[in-house]
Amino acid sequence: MPAPEQPTSSARQSRGLSAEAYRPLDGREYQPYVPAAEQSMAEFTLRAVVLGAILGVVFGAANAYLGLKVGMTVTASIPVSVISMAILRGLLKNGTILENNIVQTIGSSGESLAAGIIFTVPALIMMGMAPGLGTMFLIASLGGLLGVLFMIPLRRWLIVKEHGHLPYPEGTGCAEVLVAGEEGGSKARNVFAGLVVGFLYKLGMDRNAFALWSDAPELGLHKLRTAIGMDALPSLVGVGFIIGPRIAATMLAGGMLAWLVLIPLIAVFGDGLAHPIYPAVDTLISAMEPGDIWSKYIRYVGAGAVTFCGLVSLARNMPAMLGGLKGLGKAVSSGAEGVAGKRPRTDVDLSLRTVILGAIGVALALWLVPSMHLGLVGAVLVVVFTFFFTVVSSRVVGLVGGSSLPVSGMTISALLGTSLVFVAMGFEGELAKMAALTVGAVVCVGISTAGDISQDLKTGFLVGATPRRQQQGEIIGVLTAAVFIGLILNVLHAAFGIGSAELPAPQATLMRLVVEGVLDGNLPWTLVFTGAAIGLMVEMLGVSGLPFAVGLYLPMSLSVPVMLGGLIRGALEQRKSLSEDQRKEGRENGVLLASGLIAGEAVLGIVIAVFIVTRERLGLSWSPAIPHPWGAGMEGLLGFLLLMGLAAWFTGRVLSAGKGEKP
Incomplete structure (x- = not known):
């Protein structure tokens, strides 16, 4: 049978993805x-690989x-x-859709690896057990490799055979965006506009840069013994737009419970006490500021809520988990191998032999490398947990998307399981804590990477990429990002202090509490169970518990600007004058603008961190801060007004894009 005629580039762009991309059918019949x-x-060109690696490091840092x-x-x-389309197709004029797909595959792997690392490794840093650069590279690379390798034999089952069902x-x-590549220049303007605005805003605001206005305007409510503030950060407005008004409002509700109910109650009942209440050991509640009460008490309540709701989220996905395990045999029996010439180009994976040998090599490295402190038991736990949760995460993201993947719940489960095994075997002390957190770190990276490559392989399946090249x-992407992630963490820690008010590392703090609580038995369990009870009540009310618990756990000042971004998204969704296509256009442009704000602010944050560390190493006292005539009160007001101005600019660009106007 002759090969089907290859459509021209213009023909492809005009037809877009076919209806079969969304319709349940045997994936082998789908025409990409x-x-x-x-x-x-x-497809797999040097420029695509280099550009993807660079963007992976940038977005990983962000x-x-x-x-x-x-x-x-x-x-x-x-x-x-x-960004890839703007560079390869816009500037160089000859980029292909398959090259752009390789760029996003490599670039997104760096971002997902960073997401796995920051949930766990900072806990080791805060406990005074900071791993060296080599160890951080091993944690990141070995976890990422396990996530990639374990996903390879699942592709033909999850992506191909379940097409239309997942x-x-x-x-x-992402496939739709790639296919609409003729709009790359217009869409890229939103990313770059966000990058520039986020960069310049932080440059003017940051206390280690120009320091022209406050990054945390606050209103004290002295009669309630609490305060309402906001972190005036563009990145948080961007996060709010991406997650939407419902989740943002749920987060804010959790923060309001903590700061407008629990903190005032603790202050009122603790005012007359003449002795500290555990876990505080040397400070009376009457002498505490609202932030002290949050640090000493509320974060344990929040930790209990996050842990409980994370496990509920995991349990809610149990059908998907069981489906994943049932289908695993089918996936392996169908084989991951595809030999060029025997299978179509779009169905050729890395060989099953590569998967097996690679997994064995990773397991041996986990066991035998002394700096990992795992031993045989830890290495086995890593492989078992990562394998199990790779199957789970790959199916869950297929059903509900990566934003709903309960990474924290899975990681907490791995940490609890590991800690309980260590307790049963008599492992204790600081080395046991380090080993448990290392297990959790590798597993967390594997979970995050597996979820990401699942989405990437789906994109490749729809556009007609070669799976082996994507893998x-x-x-x-994993190895490149792993080289830099340790450097990034070290610079941020040296400049700002991981665990400080500047970088509180909330997820890693939670993981630390879990491990220390199980191995030392010194958690304030009453507060933890109170948080779990709050999480249970929220779930019983039909509200998504995990965002509420995160809001309860974080300072409310973070949830306020997130809510602002959610309101912008809500204004777009509720605008009756817009058609569904216009809303979709506005949504896409808003997500790109938000991503640019996040990346721009984060890039400058890392540049500032490098500047601070360099200045201290050289013994310099120079500061870029610009003298100004207004005082602290005006700094706070100016910060508030500028963030409102940024929100108005964001809203205008999103709504004008929704109307089809040039943003």
């Missing part, structure tokens, strides 16, 4: 955007900074795709 018979189109700041991360596939929302959305690209 670039047909399998196409052998000459550039996710590391954002995750340490607020405990949340964002996906980078679509922003990376748009939608993979982010992967499908090779994912490995390159």
